[in-house]
Amino acid sequence: MMLGRAMDYQELDDLFNELWPIPRSITGPGITQSLKILQRHIPFEIKAVASGTKVFDWVVPPEWQLNSATLYTADGEKILSTEDSNIHILNFSEPYSATISYEELEPHLYTNKTFPETVPYVTSYYQRRWGFCLSEAQKARLDKTKKYRVEIDTKIYPGNLRYGDLTLKGKSEKTVLLTSYLCHPSLANNELSGPLALVALYKELSKQKNRYYTYRFLVVPETIGSITFLANTEKSELDKICAGIVLTCLGGPAKKVTFKHSRRHWVGEPSEIDELVESLCMHDSECFEQRPFEPTSGSDERQFCSPTINLPVIQAARTPYGQYDEYHSSLDNKSFMRISAVLDSISKLCMFIRVFELNRANLLPMLAGGEPMLGKRGLYPTINSAQTKRMSSDKIVDGREQLNILLNVISLIDGKRTVKEIVEFLEISYDDILSTLEPLLEQNLVRV
Template identity: 45%
Template structure:
């Protein structure tokens, strides 16, 4: 981690955190526009009222401010102080009501007395305020003033934003995160921060075997809007993908939720890492999670998994005001970037390779890959190499023998009883000498 990278992401967090985002509207669009300073995003907006599979794109929510005054005239809730105070997608209200009438519109968390909950009502018109349970318990009988300044635009829409880092192949890795929550840290901004960090890391890679698509969208409806326009392209070109969520909490290891298919590059590779306790891995389930539920639905069944660190639903700060910068440590975000970059680098060499000189063993000596004088003194390479001379030669011969276009390099590494990362230099040498080529879906 560099100091400049930390400061870069830290400032992005500070600038994005106060914005009141939702699944549509000015807050979301301002956030996408801000992030486009750091990634060249192309924005598509699907118009309100559009049928998207079994869903209808909702009207665009324009929210200005929400305030609640008590019987004594004192201000109890003000969204200018905390945008979690408003039930997201609340309809406009300007009225006076009793405490008894107000209570059904109030939300708090009894077991977290100081936390302000995050509550939404996207597809059912209502209104409400969120406040700490301690504050709610102190409300007294009387007449309350409610003022919610909002409106709905039937001609608005739901946006999604994407960019593509082209590689040597048209086969794609999709990296996606959601952007739709207001001031939440781990459960909102950690995913986009990791996405931005990975984009800048990968810009510096000397080569990319795959192409990488980066996607930001509001959760659920945004991914459905994206799929409605791009599912055929994904069916043809998607190698594997990851939904990035909750990547800034205090947990040490990343948790991977497999795709429903269970056969993607990430499913295979992380399955082996999990055997060595480097990752946690869970099977696919539609009961909890994020946009992987849409990608893995039966009509698409795409090879999309999900990766998280401090996982949604299991930390007390989930969906409330305690999920702030103090909980989401920036060092943890950068650690997630580091781990995911290594995962992607390994995924680049974990697929199926084809031996381009398959008739007998190619002459390795003339390529400097086999000792022309075979003595005990030349069987070990310099000490800075990952593999000694005999290991490297064994790896070369085994890779060439097994590279039939149908065998994963990951399985070849397992056969050699070596970590896949330790084979990177050998694989690159074989590619440089045009002895193997990865089968990334095109005609070889």
């Protein structure tokens, strides 16, 4: 089902191209620049927390700035440079300038022997190191008898960790958290697909009338950003979060959106969003699948779901981290992550969020006494004959299936059932019930 598309292919493609070349990290001008670009689309407040601030068991790190980094032979031949790719530098590398032997250089070269033609993305945020990332094939071509000149122009200095935060008010203070991370440089599926989806979801939800839930949009550097947000947000505000979704890896080649459950589901504590995921993946299995919560891997859901926080926050992905060979490498680019796949993920997530909105309470009929007159609303054939069953305007082959779903749904809207309960009773898909409910809601025949 395609809900209203707030951003088209070209808009997302342009945003991707603008964000792609920026040398991001968990702090520094790269993430600040990226947040300001996103701020044009989501008018969030960019919050700053000073380096050295204690955030739970962690400390906010200093800022890191990459100016340039190049490896040469001693006679001036360029081997690699961040001018070619900004993942050639060990992320958060300290500055270094010297002419050294291969033996001195080799411990500072990072490769992935499993995939020798790719440049790996490697970080060292909390331990001072310098280094370069290159393919195993590039490394094998280095002459071990030569000397090499290292020029790493980076800056590490006290500053701030920054993140974007916006609350989109609804009728209720109950809040759905929608969040993604922004800290990886020049990685597509693992980095930019999440923020692209977040921007599109904001534009979709901001134009919707009569939002029941409040939506909080959050863009953070991964792990330390979510920890900093949690440490600097009042408990009364966190207590309003009734559900949340971490958006990541939404542009890969897989066909389905996969939901990773929250910790509550893992430990047997009921959560509305986890229960809806189970039902959705059963009744719309062609579009969605589920994964269990695992504390041994993952993204920011691990922080939102940590035992003393324990928010019902799930994760949405398409081709998740660790499940594709291009992960954290130079091959995670736009050839791997397709804008069309991100758009498809956005459409599926819009459907899920819309169902979550409608599933908050039982459905009630607005009219008393008999069925509503569907024909005058364009929802029922206006000619009654033996051929009527083939005159329904829906696209189903038998010409009647969608109409039958409509009549069944109307018969179950009695103030005693939620959307989820109707789907499970009729054994239909959520796509079908949304197609049925939307015109009924628009014409004030049903209310939640």
